Amino acid sequence: MINLLYGFPHPDLASPSADASQTSPLVPGAVRLADLVPHRAASLLMQAPANSVERLHEMAAALTALAPGAPFTIMAPKDRGGSRLARELTAFGCTVSDEARRHHRICTGERPAVLTGVGEALAAGGLQPVDAIFAFSQPGLFSWDRLDPGSELLIETLAAEAIRGLKGAGADFGCGWGGLSRAVLESPLVTSLTGLDVDGRACEAARTNIDDPRFSAIWRDLRASGSGLTGLDFVVMNPPFHAVSREDRGLGQAFIEQAALSLRKGGRLWLVANVHLPYERALDAGYARWELVEDDGAYKVIEAVK
Numbered sequence: 332m333i334n335l336l337y338g339f340p341h342p343d344l345a346s347p348s349a350d351a352s353q354t355s356p357l358v359p360g361a362v363r364l365a366d367l368v369p370h371r372a373a374s375l376l377m378q379a380p381a382n383s384v385e386r387l388h389e390m391a392a393a394l395t396a397l398a399p400g401a402p403f404t405i406m407a408p409k410d411r412g413g414s415r416l417a418r419e420l421t422a423f424g425c426t427v428s429d430e431a432r433r434h435h436r437i438c439t440g441e442r443p444a445v446l447t448g449v450g451e452a453l454a455a456g457g458l459q460p461v462d463a464i465f466a467f468s469q470p471g472l473f474s475w476d477r478l479d480p481g482s483e484l485l486i487e488t489l490a491a492e493a494i495r496g497l498k499g500a501g502a503d504f505g506c507g508w509g510g511l512s513r514a515v516l517e518s519p520l521v522t523s524l525t526g527l528d529v530d531g532r533a534c535e536a537a538r539t540n541i542d543d544p545r546f547s548a549i550w551r552d553l554r555a556s557g558s559g560l561t562g563l564d565f566v567v568m569n570p571p572f573h574a575v576s577r578e579d580r581g582l583g584q585a586f587i588e589q590a591a592l593s594l595r596k597g598g599r600l601w602l603v604a605n606v607h608l609p610y611e612r613a614l615d616a617g618y619a620r621w622e623l624v625e626d627d628g629a630y631k632v633i634e635a636v637k
């Protein structure tokens with residue numbers, strides 16, 4: 332029987348069993364909870380997500396995978412959903428003990444024979460059609476139910492700059508549910524586009540949304556493992572600047588460096604970012620030249636040539 336681990340609980344608070352299988356969609360290669368045979372797993376240790384609809388979905392999926400009577404420990408920082416955990420687990424039919432340690436709430440219990448309300452949680456937090464974006468998406472993904480204004484500015488800029496046209500083989504670093512990729516593929520000169528994202532749910536959504544033989548999505552941590560691609564003609568990106576809940580400027584800088592490694596000489600990077608983010612040094616280091624193409628006061632669009 333499989334022991335489940337979800338995310339990275341603080342080691343002072345709990346240790347996963349040595350043979351535990353990672354199930355977080357934010358860890359490339361992890362086991363998908365939805366793929367597990369229900370009611371079989373032996374135990375669960377989970378660092379629950381902060382977003383409440385996402386958290387309920389992930390807890391419902393994990394509890395469904397557990398065998399009746401199997402022990403679970405589910406924790407979250409107090410101010411990132413932790414203070415609601417006990418109530419949420421009780422609503423799923425669990426009896427829990429709730430402990431406060433290191434600014435976390437830690438709920439332990441055993442999976443009851445009968446779960447209540449999991450179907451609703453799975454439906455509310457699952458991949459679903461979103462009219463506003465004409466696409467399938469899922470709570471927990473970046474800008475899950477609207478096109479991000481930064482991505483929108485990049486799409487508009489690319490359309491206006493059609494003369495420099497995107498063509499050949501490209502990639503969308505951090506593709507999310509695929510809004511930017513979908514727009515890029517409107518150019519008939521694009522021969523292939525690879526979307527990469529650390530979130531397996533994003534890759535799945537992008538594959539669902541983009542029915543185009545030129546598109547593929549790869550579940551990959553660009554900072555830890557690079558893109559695995561070389562010789563690209565172009566890369567587009569709206570790079571992340573948060574890791575977990577904290578601003579992490581190094582993440583966007585790593586994306587810019589990885590794009591330089593993935594492009595051919597003369598290949599182009601198109602990126603959009605909040606105006607305050609300091610990407611200039613990474614651009615100077617990795618590219619022959621770059622220019623600020625657009626600045627609407629909130630977002631800037633940069634084109635860099637390797």
Ligand SMILES: C[S@@+](CC[C@H](N)C(=O)[O-])C[C@H]1O[C@@H](n2cnc3c(N)ncnc32)[C@H](O)[C@@H]1O
Nearest residue numbers: 473482505506507528529530552553554569571
């Ligand atoms: C600002 S969002 C942009 C999403 C999408 N391109 C859009 O325009 O809506 C950044 C994306 O990068 C992904 N991401 C964050 N860290 C990553 C990493 N280390 N490797 C790959 N993707 C990552 C996030 O999951 C998120 O989907």
